Amino acid sequence: MAHTTPPPHTLTINARSYRMPTRPVVIVCIDGCEQEYINQAVQAGVAPFFASLADKGTVLAGDCVMPSFTNPNNLSIVTGAPPSVHGICGNYFFDPEQGAEVLMNDARYLRAPSVLAAMAEAGRKVAVVTAKDKLRSLLGHGLQGICFSAEKADQASKEANGIDGLLDKVGMPLPSVYSADLSEFVFAAGVMLMERERPDLMYLSTTDYIQHKFAPGTEGANAFYAMMDKYLLQLDAAGALIGVTADHGMNAKTDSLGRPNIVFLQDELDETLGGRTARVLLPITDPYVVHHGALGSYATIYVHDASDTPRVAERVRALPGIQKVLSRAEAAATFELPPDRIGDLVVLSERLTVIGTSASQHDLSGLTVPLRSHGGLSEQRVPLLFNTRLADVPAKRLRNFDVISLALNHAA
Amino acid sequence: MAHTTPPPHTLTINARSYRMPTRPVVIVCIDGCEQEYINQAVQAGVAPFFASLADKGTVLAGDCVMPSFTNPNNLSIVTGAPPSVHGICGNYFFDPEQGAEVLMNDARYLRAPSVLAAMAEAGRKVAVVTAKDKLRSLLGHGLQGICFSAEKADQASKEANGIDGLLDKVGMPLPSVYSADLSEFVFAAGVMLMERERPDLMYLSTTDYIQHKFAPGTEGANAFYAMMDKYLLQLDAAGALIGVTADHGMNAKTDSLGRPNIVFLQDELDETLGGRTARVLLPITDPYVVHHGALGSYATIYVHDASDTPRVAERVRALPGIQKVLSRAEAAATFELPPDRIGDLVVLSERLTVIGTSASQHDLSGLTVPLRSHGGLSEQRVPLLFNTRLADVPAKRLRNFDVISLALNHAA
Numbered sequence: 001m002a003h004t005t006p007p008p009h010t011l012t013i014n015a016r017s018y019r020m021p022t023r024p025v026v027i028v029c030i031d032g033c034e035q036e037y038i039n040q041a042v043q044a045g046v047a048p049f050f051a052s053l054a055d056k057g058t059v060l061a062g063d064c065v066m067p068s069f070t071n072p073n074n075l076s077i078v079t080g081a082p083p084s085v086h087g088i089c090g091n092y093f094f095d096p097e098q099g100a101e102v103l104m105n106d107a108r109y110l111r112a113p114s115v116l117a118a119m120a121e122a123g124r125k126v127a128v129v130t131a132k133d134k135l136r137s138l139l140g141h142g143l144q145g146i147c148f149s150a151e152k153a154d155q156a157s158k159e160a161n162g163i164d165g166l167l168d169k170v171g172m173p174l175p176s177v178y179s180a181d182l183s184e185f186v187f188a189a190g191v192m193l194m195e196r197e198r199p200d201l202m203y204l205s206t207t208d209y210i211q212h213k214f215a216p217g218t219e220g221a222n223a224f225y226a227m228m229d230k231y232l233l234q235l236d237a238a239g240a241l242i243g244v245t246a247d248h249g250m251n252a253k254t255d256s257l258g259r260p261n262i263v264f265l266q267d268e269l270d271e272t273l274g275g276r277t278a279r280v281l282l283p284i285t286d287p288y289v290v291h292h293g294a295l296g297s298y299a300t301i302y303v304h305d306a307s308d309t310p311r312v313a314e315r316v317r318a319l320p321g322i323q324k325v326l327s328r329a330e331a332a333a334t335f336e337l338p339p340d341r342i343g344d345l346v347v348l349s350e351r352l353t354v355i356g357t358s359a360s361q362h363d364l365s366g367l368t369v370p371l372r373s374h375g376g377l378s379e380q381r382v383p384l385l386f387n388t389r390l391a392d393v394p395a396k397r398l399r400n401f402d403v404i405s406l407a408l409n410h411a412a
Numbered sequence: 413m414a415h416t417t418p419p420p421h422t423l424t425i426n427a428r429s430y431r432m433p434t435r436p437v438v439i440v441c442i443d444g445c446e447q448e449y450i451n452q453a454v455q456a457g458v459a460p461f462f463a464s465l466a467d468k469g470t471v472l473a474g475d476c477v478m479p480s481f482t483n484p485n486n487l488s489i490v491t492g493a494p495p496s497v498h499g500i501c502g503n504y505f506f507d508p509e510q511g512a513e514v515l516m517n518d519a520r521y522l523r524a525p526s527v528l529a530a531m532a533e534a535g536r537k538v539a540v541v542t543a544k545d546k547l548r549s550l551l552g553h554g555l556q557g558i559c560f561s562a563e564k565a566d567q568a569s570k571e572a573n574g575i576d577g578l579l580d581k582v583g584m585p586l587p588s589v590y591s592a593d594l595s596e597f598v599f600a601a602g603v604m605l606m607e608r609e610r611p612d613l614m615y616l617s618t619t620d621y622i623q624h625k626f627a628p629g630t631e632g633a634n635a636f637y638a639m640m641d642k643y644l645l646q647l648d649a650a651g652a653l654i655g656v657t658a659d660h661g662m663n664a665k666t667d668s669l670g671r672p673n674i675v676f677l678q679d680e681l682d683e684t685l686g687g688r689t690a691r692v693l694l695p696i697t698d699p700y701v702v703h704h705g706a707l708g709s710y711a712t713i714y715v716h717d718a719s720d721t722p723r724v725a726e727r728v729r730a731l732p733g734i735q736k737v738l739s740r741a742e743a744a745a746t747f748e749l750p751p752d753r754i755g756d757l758v759v760l761s762e763r764l765t766v767i768g769t770s771a772s773q774h775d776l777s778g779l780t781v782p783l784r785s786h787g788g789l790s791e792q793r794v795p796l797l798f799n800t801r802l803a804d805v806p807a808k809r810l811r812n813f814d815v816i817s818l819a820l821n822h823a824a
Contacts, residue, residue: 035666035667036664038668039666039668039782040627042670050668050669053669054671059667061667061668215448215627215629216627216664217629218452252448254447254451255472255795256447256450256451256471256473256795256797257462257463258455261473352447352473369455370451370455383668397732
């Protein structure tokens, strides 16, 4: 193969080239998959697919994009690009023109096309299955193919989703949005699609309901990974090239007795600087917060009067549990974020601490088990696993959004 | 109580004042006790003593001293002071006069007296039980009282240890140095001593054999915490004021399949800068390395020619997995370390990575389970737990070496 001209049958999207799949490629994003979950499941002997990768596949790790949240990372994975390119850097941002917090779950906020859509446009069969419906519209934007969520599988139609009759075809009842079944439905649908449709490229994206509740190696976690392993074995047996990564890791955010370590940032700023100085926004906030109470290790701050920014930053930096405070420009440069959709300051808390706004604004009644969450740098390291040998893996910092490129361009 | 003059019955040691105990005080250092171990054991319902502390006791967290290793922290706990005061900052340092790596496990390297020794000198009955013998001589330095290790309990004599016939008195056989039993012997001995001797101040220090092997919430870990909880209930029932802390936390240091993430620092420096430029020393190295292969998240570097120090630092900073590189002066100031016993550079690796010297120097055959270790900033947060309410806890950063002061000076 000559290296001076692009090989045939490639497509270029967001300035990266991808070879066309020569066998079915399945990219799996396991939501909240701290690497230790896989390690412990393998140790427990319940994950033969994962265990086999040391010998017959490729085991790497990479960094997810910051903030280590679901939407920015799923969008990075399917576009092969950081949030500065695709525009999605959280669930919410503050729109100064509207003077309001704006939900970023709508496809009109997307600034880049996905590899999925481009692959479909190039005539390949593409399928996307998400756990929650909130991701479906973003991931399916511009996509001619199959695209549905487990959450609304009962409402899927040929017109809107490229497939119908899902509950029958998958052979599972509609799962609850707060359940391990929601993710199992994603995998069962993936296996069904591989049998019935044999897509050239399939993207499966789970939800981290289990990882928010169970620590690596505990019974609930091992059962979940055993379930995924079973379906991955089936996809593997069907001849698929499988690439597995995660949107972010997951860590305990509590003290010795499981009580959450929370910095209520809005309260702190209101008390020390006055109530109108700065507005704290938590981009993790979304319509499904029961399992984490909208508490993560990342926040943005909008400062009403720009001249106050340095003293707000100084005040936040001094708080116990805070790891980093970056200006808008620093955060945009360091984490490749769109500067117009982050605050004047970006705040990260350390591994065991989360950031809240005001104590009165967080309903913690849904936290029936000790808080586990994400959002910070401590959740940036994620798996990059393949069921085949890769060749010529670039000797650079790998990212979770390299997963499609690694699968399509580097499979031996 | 007047605050202008010291209250009666206090002693001052290493510039801190301690009230004399009015009931038996037991300070427990659980080696490698990441807070999540306690949280998960409480969640599993196997740790009623720990679970009770939320209501009837005090649950705090503090930072251990860096490096997050056993000896520096045990010495800090018993002296109430950082390594800059007591002098012990690892198991080894490089002595330029001798031109050799020198073991720091000998009491002649101690630069400060302990609260234990001072309390005994003031006429109070003091007892110390360690798991491994390496700590016994350091902790018992200058102490008139009972002091022995579980490891050599069979050799204890009245003359050398203040007590004999230990296997009979404790009612357990001599435990293996690599076992959970070694720590159980410490607790069983503590309960025996409370019954027979009722010491005014007792220090119990376990070993982290279990924490190096088992993740929080897994069966092996929960069984270990259930064991400790059972003995703590007995000490509690005997009327002891109990303070629990840890020398350091513990984290997985592997990839998704449990393979260690190791930066072989000596190899990296030899390859890029030449073999005589710098010498990497791992202060975690000790005679008992089977369970961690001498791999932790902290290293020091001695640079042969001082003018090379900046480029060595620059080279190390660029390595993946390295979190921080500090000069001797920066490290001494930041971590309160004795500058004459650390290298020209101090290196910390990030949570999931450990530092080795040369691949050929590490015997990993003893790592029968995926590596879990410590040494870095990611293992700095530890529990500070008390079986009674504390009053007037200082509103400052708490340290594990505040545990004796909190127990003696702040118990309600």
